[in-house]
Amino acid sequence: MSSTRTPHVPAAPGSASIRDVAERAGVSVGTVSNVLNRPDIVRAATVERVHAAIRELGFVRNDAARQLRAGRSTTIGLVVLDVRNPFFTDVARGAEDEAAQDGLSVVMANSDESPEREAAHVDYFETQRVLGLLMSPIGDMGERLERLRAAGTPAVLVDRTAGTRALSSVAVDDVEGGRLAARHLLGLGRRRLAFVGGPLGLEQMRDRLAGAREEADAIPDARVEAVETPGLGFADGRRAALELLARPAGERPDAIFAGNDLVAIGVLQALMGEGSLRVPEDVAIVGYDDIDFASAAVVPLSSVRQPRERIGQTAVRILREEAADPSIEPRQVVFKPELVVRASTVGRG
Amino acid sequence: MSSTRTPHVPAAPGSASIRDVAERAGVSVGTVSNVLNRPDIVRAATVERVHAAIRELGFVRNDAARQLRAGRSTTIGLVVLDVRNPFFTDVARGAEDEAAQDGLSVVMANSDESPEREAAHVDYFETQRVLGLLMSPIGDMGERLERLRAAGTPAVLVDRTAGTRALSSVAVDDVEGGRLAARHLLGLGRRRLAFVGGPLGLEQMRDRLAGAREEADAIPDARVEAVETPGLGFADGRRAALELLARPAGERPDAIFAGNDLVAIGVLQALMGEGSLRVPEDVAIVGYDDIDFASAAVVPLSSVRQPRERIGQTAVRILREEAADPSIEPRQVVFKPELVVRASTVGRG
DNA sequence: CTCAGTTATTGTAACGATTCAGAGTGGTCC
DNA sequence: GGACCACTCTGAATCGTTACAATAACTGAG
Numbered sequence: 001m002s003s004t005r006t007p008h009v010p011a012a013p014g015s016a017s018i019r020d021v022a023e024r025a026g027v028s029v030g031t032v033s034n035v036l037n038r039p040d041i042v043r044a045a046t047v048e049r050v051h052a053a054i055r056e057l058g059f060v061r062n063d064a065a066r067q068l069r070a071g072r073s074t075t076i077g078l079v080v081l082d083v084r085n086p087f088f089t090d091v092a093r094g095a096e097d098e099a100a101q102d103g104l105s106v107v108m109a110n111s112d113e114s115p116e117r118e119a120a121h122v123d124y125f126e127t128q129r130v131l132g133l134l135m136s137p138i139g140d141m142g143e144r145l146e147r148l149r150a151a152g153t154p155a156v157l158v159d160r161t162a163g164t165r166a167l168s169s170v171a172v173d174d175v176e177g178g179r180l181a182a183r184h185l186l187g188l189g190r191r192r193l194a195f196v197g198g199p200l201g202l203e204q205m206r207d208r209l210a211g212a213r214e215e216a217d218a219i220p221d222a223r224v225e226a227v228e229t230p231g232l233g234f235a236d237g238r239r240a241a242l243e244l245l246a247r248p249a250g251e252r253p254d255a256i257f258a259g260n261d262l263v264a265i266g267v268l269q270a271l272m273g274e275g276s277l278r279v280p281e282d283v284a285i286v287g288y289d290d291i292d293f294a295s296a297a298v299v300p301l302s303s304v305r306q307p308r309e310r311i312g313q314t315a316v317r318i319l320r321e322e323a324a325d326p327s328i329e330p331r332q333v334v335f336k337p338e339l340v341v342r343a344s345t346v347g348r349g
Numbered sequence: 350m351s352s353t354r355t356p357h358v359p360a361a362p363g364s365a366s367i368r369d370v371a372e373r374a375g376v377s378v379g380t381v382s383n384v385l386n387r388p389d390i391v392r393a394a395t396v397e398r399v400h401a402a403i404r405e406l407g408f409v410r411n412d413a414a415r416q417l418r419a420g421r422s423t424t425i426g427l428v429v430l431d432v433r434n435p436f437f438t439d440v441a442r443g444a445e446d447e448a449a450q451d452g453l454s455v456v457m458a459n460s461d462e463s464p465e466r467e468a469a470h471v472d473y474f475e476t477q478r479v480l481g482l483l484m485s486p487i488g489d490m491g492e493r494l495e496r497l498r499a500a501g502t503p504a505v506l507v508d509r510t511a512g513t514r515a516l517s518s519v520a521v522d523d524v525e526g527g528r529l530a531a532r533h534l535l536g537l538g539r540r541r542l543a544f545v546g547g548p549l550g551l552e553q554m555r556d557r558l559a560g561a562r563e564e565a566d567a568i569p570d571a572r573v574e575a576v577e578t579p580g581l582g583f584a585d586g587r588r589a590a591l592e593l594l595a596r597p598a599g600e601r602p603d604a605i606f607a608g609n610d611l612v613a614i615g616v617l618q619a620l621m622g623e624g625s626l627r628v629p630e631d632v633a634i635v636g637y638d639d640i641d642f643a644s645a646a647v648v649p650l651s652s653v654r655q656p657r658e659r660i661g662q663t664a665v666r667i668l669r670e671e672a673a674d675p676s677i678e679p680r681q682v683v684f685k686p687e688l689v690v691r692a693s694t695v696g697r698g
Numbered sequence: 699c700t701c702a703g704t705t706a707t708t709g710t711a712a713c714g715a716t717t718c719a720g721a722g723t724g725g726t727c728c
Numbered sequence: 729g730g731a732c733c734a735c736t737c738t739g740a741a742t743c744g745t746t747a748c749a750a751t752a753a754c755t756g757a758g
Contacts, residue, residue: 015420015500017744028708033746043706058500063476064416065744068713071364073413083432083441089459092432105473107456110438124454127412151364151407235645266645273647296583298618298647366714377738382716392736414714417743 016057025053036061067129072152075105076319077125079118079135083110085232085262086291087308088136091158094312095134102320104131113231115139126153132319134158134312138202142167154322156315159306160203161332168322168330170315172306174204177337178211181257181286181304182224184339186215188346190255190284191222196240196267197259197288198228205259208288212257225253232259237266245275254283255345261287261294264301268344272298284345300342307335365406374402385410416478421501424454425668426474428467428484432459435640436609436657437485440507443661444483451669453480464488475502481668483507483661491516503671505664509552510681517671517679519664521655523553526686527560530606530635530653531573533688535564537695539604539633540571545589545616546608546637547577554608557637561606574602581608586615594624603632604694610636610643613650617693621647633694649691656684 018036022029027046034042035050042050053059067073076099080088096106109125111118118138125133126148133148133155135141145155146166157169178195185193193216195209209226216222227244229236237258244252258264264287271277271285279285279299287294290305314333322328367385371378376395383391384399391399402408416422425448429437445455458474460467467487474482475497482497482504484490494504495515506518527544534542542565544558558575565571576593578585586607593601607613613636620626620634628634628648636643639654663682671677 018746019744029745030708030710030747031706034707037746041706046706058496060475062417062478062744064413064422064478065713066746067413068411068417068715068744069746071713083457084435084438086433089432092459093461107458108432109456110441112442126409129411129413147407234642238645269645269647293583296587296615298622367716368714378715379717379738379740380736383737386716390736395736411714414743415716417714417745418716420743 016059017062018059020057021050021053021059024057025050071129072131072323073129074103075107075128075130076316077121077128077130077133077135078106078108079111079121079125079133079137080108081111081113081136081138082232083108083112085260085289086293087159087260087289087306090308091312091315094309095316096312097309098313098316104316104320106134106316111138113138122148129153131323132156134315134319136160149322149326152326154319154326156319156322158311158315161334162330165332166330168318168332170311170318170333170335172311172335172337174207174337175211175214177288177304177306178208178213178257179215180211180337180339181208181288182212182215184302184341184345185255185257185284185286186219186222188255188280188284191219192253193222193224193255193257194227194244194253195224195257195259196227196229196237197232197263198236199230200226200228208257208259224257229259229263232263234262234266237263237268238270239266241267241270242274245270245277252283256283256285258285258287261289261291261301261303264288264303264344265293265297268297268299268301280343280345280347286339286345290340294340295342297344299344302342302345303340305338305340310335365408366411367408369406370399370402370408373406374399420478421480421672422478423452424456424477424479425665426470426477426479426482426484427455427457428460428470428474428482428486429457430460430462430485430487432457432461434611435642436508436638436655439657440661440664443658444665445661446658447662447665453665453669455483455665460487462487471497478502480672481505483664483668485509498671498675501675503668503675505668505671507660507664510683511679514681515679517667517681519660519667519682519684521660521684521686523556523686524560524563526637526653526655527557527562527606528564529560529686529688530557530637531561531564533651533690533694534604534606534633534635535568535571537604537633540568541602542571542573542604542606543576543593543602544573544606544608545576545578545586546581546612547585548579549575549577557606557608573606578608578612581612583611583615586612586617587619588615590616590619591623594619594626601632605632605634607634607636610638610640610650610652613637613652613693614642614646617646617648617650629692629694629696635688635694639689643689644691646693648693651691651694652689654687654689656687659684 018029018032022032032050035047039047099106109121115138136159142163161171162169197205200206213224216224227240229240264285287301287303290303294301294303367378367381371381381399384396388396448455458470464487485508491512510520511518546554561573565573576589578589613634636650636652639652643650643652
């Protein structure tokens with residue numbers, strides 16, 4: 001062996017390994033690794049020499065090897081329903097900030113409300129042996145995620161309460177959000193409410209609707225009609241609003257509670273544009289999420305705000321704990337939403 | 350050695366390795382690997398036996414080990430300026446679809462227009478030894494990307510022409526886009542155009558403005574005034590529009606060309622809302638990007654469309670070629686934009 | 699001068715998948 | 729019956745990093 005020691009080629013430009021660094025600095029690979037991971041146990045002069053070699057060779061740690069050895073990566077996978085939705089980007093931001101404190105990274109994948117894409121992303125993250133998964137699932141992932149958890153990859157549901165006690169989740173009380181919105185509208189004297197959002201297959205949507213109905217049921221002549229949309233985009237809101245406009249004026253709702261702000265803005269524009277209705281005089285509108293757009297809409301939008309960044313932060317914190325100790329009990333955290341009142345319900349001043 | 354052969358523990362639930370699979374199926378690890386990678390050279394019965402073992406053990410390939418051996422990952426890193434911008438998510442979509450054809454994955458990172466975050470993401474992807482990088486850089490990444498390329502990690506600039514011949518890029522001809530928009534507005538008889546967008550430090554913005562001016566210069570009494578905004582959001586458009594509204598009516602432009610659709614929608618809302626102006630009668634508006642919102646605005650927006658998904662596709666295709674053959678010449682692809690005419694310039698019907 | 703006790707460094711065995719030279723089997727052809 | 733081929737499969741080496749036991753070099757204490 002020692003007679004045929006490999007010359008270990010000069011190494012392509014940027015692909016120096018720890019071994020090249022060791023050779024250059026005149027130390028062993030173990031020492032280089034120590035400089036990288038526990039510099040405190042290495043003599044200062046040696047640390048300096050190794051750093052010099054690293055700089056000269058442009059050495060960059062190979063994370064694949066590191067992971068292989070460690071068994072786990074230091075990346076957290078985040079699968080969101082829709083990257084375009086500011087709600088999720090804010091959650092992502094909160095998660096990233098929290099993760100960065102521990103030197104963890106967050107990478108984002110977009111399922112775009114497609115169960116197939118979602119499954120593909122989870123597959124990918126599984127092969128990557130990510131530290132854990134943060135997800136707002138579209139399909140029924142419960143069983144799969146429990147299996148993953150058992151296999152050492154914890155998952156935390158985001159913006160969804162776990163259907164099972166076996167998984168952690170960080171969500172916002174959507175029933176309460178629905179109550180807040182409806183209570184506000186009812187308090188303004190509106191009686192014919194419509195909930196515009198969907199698909200109602202989404203738990204969040206069902207809960208918001210249920211909360212609203214709960215409030216309306218407490219008032220004799222009040223009711224909440226459900227206008228289901230296939231998605232939660234801008235265009236879905238428009239379409240739903242056009243449907244409502246097609247009705248005789250007397251049968252239209254006098255208040256609309258939208259499944260999210262994008263839908264609300266779509267509704268708003270269609271009602272004011274095509275419908276020439278006045279908001280809030282003819283119809284009051286409450287959105288959900290309180291995205292930036294909400295306050296900047298033609299008529300600033302009243303909306304139910306969720307602590308988005310805190311959701312991301314909390315989810316990462318739980319994930320970290322579960323990754324460190326798999327036997328820990330799953331936790332379900334539920335935040336309270338908050339109503340932000342603007343001109344779309346109370347007019348000016 | 351053979352006397353002390355490791356019992357190789359039953360393996361924790363989901364963490365079976367290729368070795369466990371081999372043992373279970375009664376074949377060698379090499380065969381399992383072949384079943385995974387070149388099933389055609391393995392006897393059908395063996396393939397079936399191995400697959401059964403895989404299913405029984407819930408085996409999932411460890412990508413870190415795979416990468417380590419291969420030297421490169423099969424993941425493409427995508428760093429975008431702003432995940433919320435539908436332009437980038439569409440580019441991402443195009444990239445993902447193209448990549449998926451080759452079994453490659455795309456992961457997205459958001460620099461949020463911060464050079465620090467951008468650098469951190471590039472660092473991360475570098476340690477990951479990604480197959481390549483797709484990015485719309487904010488800071489001056491030229492030098493760094495050239496070094497990465499030399500080290501075997503090609504990068505393709507997206508939505509930006511490379512400042513250097515040493516890097517590939519896929520962009521859209523923004524000067525032409527500016528020409529299209531201005532030509533259209535001038536053709537409608539408008540003479541006092543305003544370009545609303547910015548910051549003008551962004552190459553894209555300068556080019557669009559330059560294209561518009563080029564057209565206007567060909568017509569005696571036409572001119573294009575630049576109204577610079579600090580960013581490209583909704584609110585930036587609103588603010589700029591309010592400024593214009595503050596002027597005496599005679600000094601207001603009769604047509605506005607916005608740096609992107611978000612700005613255009615902000616302008617639109619402020620002009621119609623606060624300003625009570627009619628669009629397009631009093632002021633015609635052309636946006637840029639043709640995002641979904643554009644066609645769904647209060648007044649559907651005329652806009653300059655860029656082939657977003659094709660940009661992503663093309664970028665991946667170039668990246669793949671460069672990854673396969675590092676000596677290949679960098680290419681600069683420039684697509685032509687296209688004008689989509691809607692009610693914000695030509696009114697109804 | 700030896701021995702214990704630090705402190706700094708080395709060398710090597712993993713981690714899991716892939717690759718590739720080689721071995722075993724069976725069939726065909728002369 | 730031997731040579732040759734095709735087809736399957738095996739087993740070991742390898743990728744770059746980390747952890748850990750072993751060693752080396754020194755410092756005082758007795």
